[in-house]
Amino acid sequence: MDTKKFLMSICDASGVAGYEEEAAGLIKSAFAEAGCETSIDKLGNVIALKKGRGKFKVAFFAHMDEIGLVVINLDKNGFIRFSQIGGYDQRTLLGQEVIIHGREKVYGVIGIKPPHLTPSGDAMKSVKMSDMLIDTGYGEEKLKELVNVGDIITIKRKTIELKGDVVSGKAIDDRGCVAVMFECLKNLKDFNHDADIYFVSTTREEVGSQGAIVAAYGIEPDIGVALDVDFAKTPELKPTRTCEMGKGTVIQMGPNIHPKVFELFKNAAKDNGIPYQVDVMTTGQSGTDARVVQISREGVASGLLGLPLKYMHTSVECVAMKDVTNMGKLMSAMIMGLNGKDLEEQLCL
Amino acid sequence: MSVDRTALIKKLTDANGLPGDEGEIRNIIRTELEGHTDSIITDRLGNLIVTKNSGRPGLHIGLSAHMDEVGMAVLRINEAGLLTIGTFGVDPRLLPSKIVSIGKDKVKGVIGTKPVHMTKPDERERAIDLDALYIDIGASTKEEAEKSVSLGDFVYFDSEFVEFGERKIKAKALDDRLGCAVMIEILKSDVKTPITAIFCSQEEVGLRGSAVAANRAHVDVYINLEGTVSADMPSTDAHERVTVLGKGPALSLIDRTSVYLKEYINKIVAAAEENGIPYQYRATGAGGTDAANYHVAHGGTPVIGLATPCRYLHSPVSVCDLRDYENTVKLVRAFIQKYGNSARAES
Numbered sequence: 106m107d108t109k110k111f112l113m114s115i116c117d118a119s120g121v122a123g124y125e126e127e128a129a130g131l132i133k134s135a136f137a138e139a140g141c142e143t144s145i146d147k148l149g150n151v152i153a154l155k156k157g158r159g160k161f162k163v164a165f166f167a168h169m170d171e172i173g174l175v176v177i178n179l180d181k182n183g184f185i186r187f188s189q190i191g192g193y194d195q196r197t198l199l200g201q202e203v204i205i206h207g208r209e210k211v212y213g214v215i216g217i218k219p220p221h222l223t224p225s226g227d228a229m230k231s232v233k234m235s236d237m238l239i240d241t242g243y244g245e246e247k248l249k250e251l252v253n254v255g256d257i258i259t260i261k262r263k264t265i266e267l268k269g270d271v272v273s274g275k276a277i278d279d280r281g282c283v284a285v286m287f288e289c290l291k292n293l294k295d296f297n298h299d300a301d302i303y304f305v306s307t308t309r310e311e312v313g314s315q316g317a318i319v320a321a322y323g324i325e326p327d328i329g330v331a332l333d334v335d336f337a338k339t340p341e342l343k344p345t346r347t348c349e350m351g352k353g354t355v356i357q358m359g360p361n362i363h364p365k366v367f368e369l370f371k372n373a374a375k376d377n378g379i380p381y382q383v384d385v386m387t388t389g390q391s392g393t394d395a396r397v398v399q400i401s402r403e404g405v406a407s408g409l410l411g412l413p414l415k416y417m418h419t420s421v422e423c424v425a426m427k428d429v430t431n432m433g434k435l436m437s438a439m440i441m442g443l444n445g446k447d448l449e450e451q452l453c454l
Numbered sequence: 455m456s457v458d459r460t461a462l463i464k465k466l467t468d469a470n471g472l473p474g475d476e477g478e479i480r481n482i483i484r485t486e487l488e489g490h491t492d493s494i495i496t497d498r499l500g501n502l503i504v505t506k507n508s509g510r511p512g513l514h515i516g517l518s519a520h521m522d523e524v525g526m527a528v529l530r531i532n533e534a535g536l537l538t539i540g541t542f543g544v545d546p547r548l549l550p551s552k553i554v555s556i557g558k559d560k561v562k563g564v565i566g567t568k569p570v571h572m573t574k575p576d577e578r579e580r581a582i583d584l585d586a587l588y589i590d591i592g593a594s595t596k597e598e599a600e601k602s603v604s605l606g607d608f609v610y611f612d613s614e615f616v617e618f619g620e621r622k623i624k625a626k627a628l629d630d631r632l633g634c635a636v637m638i639e640i641l642k643s644d645v646k647t648p649i650t651a652i653f654c655s656q657e658e659v660g661l662r663g664s665a666v667a668a669n670r671a672h673v674d675v676y677i678n679l680e681g682t683v684s685a686d687m688p689s690t691d692a693h694e695r696v697t698v699l700g701k702g703p704a705l706s707l708i709d710r711t712s713v714y715l716k717e718y719i720n721k722i723v724a725a726a727e728e729n730g731i732p733y734q735y736r737a738t739g740a741g742g743t744d745a746a747n748y749h750v751a752h753g754g755t756p757v758i759g760l761a762t763p764c765r766y767l768h769s770p771v772s773v774c775d776l777r778d779y780e781n782t783v784k785l786v787r788a789f790i791q792k793y794g795n796s797a798r799a800e801s
Contacts, residue, residue, distance in 0.1 A: 197551035242619015267592025416566025
C-alpha cells in the first residue's frame with residue numbers, strides 16, 4: 106500500500122487514548138500484509154515484528170492514540186456536555202462536526218451562540234469548553250437510547266492533501282510516525298539485518314504513555330526509539346522552540362537520549378545523505394514515549410526522532426510527505442548500518 | 455418529494471456564493487427553473503429576477519430570498535506563502551482548526567493554530583485575533599502560493615450537507631439557501647397566480663441586491679423568505695431563544711429594518727390556521743432583511759417576513775429541522791391559494 110494512502114486512512118479512523126481499536130485494526134492488517142508477525146498486547150499496543158538474524162532487538166514506538174472528547178452529561182433536548190481526553194485548545198472546537206461513539210456512531214455539531222446573543226465584549230473572549238454543547242438533532246429520549254455518559258467523541262475530519270505534498274487532518278500526531286514505520290518496513294523489505302525489528306504502535310501516549318511502558322516491558326529491546334511529531338515553525342512560534350517542516354527528521358539529544366543512539370542516527374544521516382535537523386530537549390524527560398522506554402526494566406538505549414508537524418493538537422495538523430519518506434530512510438539506514446557490528450561496542454558509554 | 459427536497463437543499467448549500475460571487479448559485483437556480491418560468495434575467499448587481507404567469511389575473515405575488523452567504527476573502531499573501539483573511543459576517547472564533555476552499559478552483563487550505571502546548575492558560579481564555587489567523591495551502595513561499603490563489607479570492611468553509619438526528623440537516627449557508635429552495639419549489643409547482651421571484655445578491659453586506667431589485671419589480675405583496683436565528687439550546691433562557699426548531703416557520707413582527715404590516719401578519723396567520731400549519735413568531739427585534747427595501751418601494755409595498763429557524767446561523771454548521779422547511783413551503787402555498795385569486799384593487 107502507498108504510504109500516503111495508509112496515513113490518510115488511519116488518520117480518518119478513530120482511536121482516542123484508551124479506545125484505539127478502530128485505528129489498531131487498520132494498522133495491524135497493513136503491517137501483517139507487508140510481511141510482519143503481528144500481535145496485540147494487553148494494553149492494545151499493535152506489535153509488528155520484522156525478523157532479522159536475531160542478534161539483538163531494535164524497537165520503534167509510535168503512538169496511534171489521539172486526543173479526543175468524552176460525554177459527561179446528557180442535557181435537555183438532545184444536547185451533550187463534554188470534557189476532554191488529552192489536551193485541546195478550547196478555541197479550536199467551536200463549529201466542529203463530531204462523531205459520538207455511542208451504541209452506534211451518532212453525528213453532532215458543536216454550536217455557537219448567534220451574534221445577537223453575544224455581547225460585543227464576549228466576542229473577544231473564547232467560549233469555555235464547559236459552556237459548549239454538542240447538538241445531536243435527537244430528542245432527549247432517543248438520545249438516551251444511543252448515548253451514555255463516558256462515550257468517546259472524535260472530531261469528524263477527513264484527511265486532505267494540500268499543495269507541496271502536505272497532508273492535513275486530525276491524529277497525524279502521531280499516526281504520521283506510524284506511517285513512517287510502515288515506510289521503513291518497506292525500505293527493509295528485501296534486506297536481512299542483524300536486528301529483529303519491532304514496529305510498535307502504542308496506546309495511551311496522550312494520557313501518560315502507559316501503552317509504551319507495557320510494550321517496552323514485553324519486548325525488552327536493546328535499542329528503543331520513540332518516534333513522535335515535533336513542533337514545526339509557524340509565524341507565531343519562537344524559532345528556538347521549533348523545527349522546520351520539509352527539512353528532514355529531527356534527531357533529538359538530551360538526558361532522555363542515549364548519546365550513542367543519537368550518534369548512530371546522525372552518522373546514518375550523514376553517511377547516506379539523508380536530510381536531518383538536531384534539537385536539544387531542555388527538559389530532563391521527554392513528553393513522548395521515549396520517557397518511559399529509557400527506564401524500562403534494566404534500562405534501554407533510547408532514541409527519539411521527531412517528525413515536523415504544524416498546528417499540533419488541532420484537527421488540521423499538517424505534515425510534509427517528504428519528511429515521512431526521509432524519516433523512514435533514516436531509520437532503515439541506521440538498521441542496515443548496525444549489520445556486522447558488535448552492539449555492545451556501539452552502545453558502550 | 456422528500457428525496458428531491460433534500461437533494462435540492464444539498465445542491466444549493468454545498469455550492470458557494472459570497473456577496474458579489476453568487477454565480478454558482480444563479481446557475482443552479484437557472485437550471486432548476488428551466489421550463490417553469492416566463493423570464494429569467496440577471497441584473498447589474500447579480501440579482502436573478504424570475505417571472506411566472508405574467509399577465510394572468512390575480513394578486514401579483516413577489517417572493518424574495520437571498521443567494522449570498524457569509525464567508526471570507528484573501529487579504530494578503532505573505533513571504534511564507536500563508537494567506538491572511540478578511541471576513542464578511544463570520545465570527546472569527548469559528549475559524550480555528552477548519553478546512554477552507556479558496557477561489558474558483560476551490561483550492562484547499564487549513565486554518566491552524568499555535569499548538570496548545572505552547573499557549574498559556576490566560577491566552578486560551580481570549581479569542582484569537584483575526585489578524586493572527588491565516589490560511590495554509592501547503593505552499594512554502596509567496597511565489598508558490600500565487601500560482602494557486604490571488605488577492606481577493608473568496609474563501610468558503612468546507613462544510614458539506616449532512617442529514618442527522620431526527621429530521622435535522624446541517625449545512626453552511628442555510629441562511630438563505632433555504633429561502634431559495636422554497637422559491638424554487640413554488641415556481642416549479644402548478645401555482646396559477648402571477649409571480650415575480652427575486653433571488654437576491656449581497657444581502658449579508660447591507661441588503662444591497664434587493665435595493666435595486668425592489669426598484670425593478672412591481673408586485674402587490676412580497677413574501678420575504680429567510681433562514682433566521684434559533685437559539686433554543688438548553689444554555690439559553692427561554693425568552694432569548696428567538697425561535698424554536700420544530701415549531702414551524704417564524705413570522706416577523708418587527709426587526710431592525712421593518713415594522714411589518716399587522717393586516718398582512720393576520721392574513722398569513724389565517725392561512726396557517728385554516729390549513730393546520732404550525733407557525734411561531736420571531737421573538738426578537740434584532741436583525742435586518744431585504745424586507746426593508748421592499749416595504750418602502752414604489753410608494754410602499756406590503757411585505758410578509760417568513761423564515762425557517764436555524765441554529766448556529768452564520769456558522770459552517772447551521773442546523774435546521776426539515777419539518778420547519780416543509781411547513782414554510784406549505785404556508786407559502788396556502789397563502790397563495792387563499793389570496794392569489796383576489797383582485798389587485800382589493801389589496
